[in-house]
Amino acid sequence: MELLLLGNPALAVDDLALKVGAELQKRGHTTRHVDDPLELYDLDLDDKVILDVAEGVPRVVLVTEPESLVLGRLCSLHDLDAAYLLKLRKAMGRETRLRIIAIPRTMGVMAAVKAVEELLRSLERAAGSKR
Numbered sequence: 736m737e738l739l740l741l742g743n744p745a746l747a748v749d750d751l752a753l754k755v756g757a758e759l760q761k762r763g764h765t766t767r768h769v770d771d772p773l774e775l776y777d778l779d780l781d782d783k784v785i786l787d788v789a790e791g792v793p794r795v796v797l798v799t800e801p802e803s804l805v806l807g808r809l810c811s812l813h814d815l816d817a818a819y820l821l822k823l824r825k826a827m828g829r830e831t832r833l834r835i836i837a838i839p840r841t842m843g844v845m846a847a848v849k850a851v852e853e854l855l856r857s858l859e860r861a862a863g864s865k866r
Contacts, residue, residue, distance in 0.1 A: 738766045741787040789837035795850035798835040
């Protein structure tokens with residue numbers, strides 16, 4: 736299962752998923768930083784999990800429905816983020832199994848790593864039981 740890391744390394748408020756991903760990669764997980772959210776439109780997401788920070792979540796949570804993603808105001812193409820593209824995929828009939836691990840923006844790196852690893856183990860167990 737590949738982890739797609741979203742975030743901007745130049746912004747402290749948006750780099751937590753990248754820091755968590757770097758630690759997870761050291762622990763053997765396959766990760767890739769998605770520089771441009773437009774990449775999400777064309778990717779096959781069935782064997783991937785998106786890792787991103789989120790505002791207003793009380794703990795690390797798994798998001799599986801595009802409808803639960805909150806959209807910001809779209810004023811320019813710069814504002815076209817992952818949430819818009821994932822909802823657009825669904826609207827265009829490109830539904831796949833969506834799995835986003837949302838990390839609270841204010842969580843510490845190592846606490847987030849632990850919580851994400853627990854959630855990944857849960858996902859792997861669930862995938863193994865369906866085979």
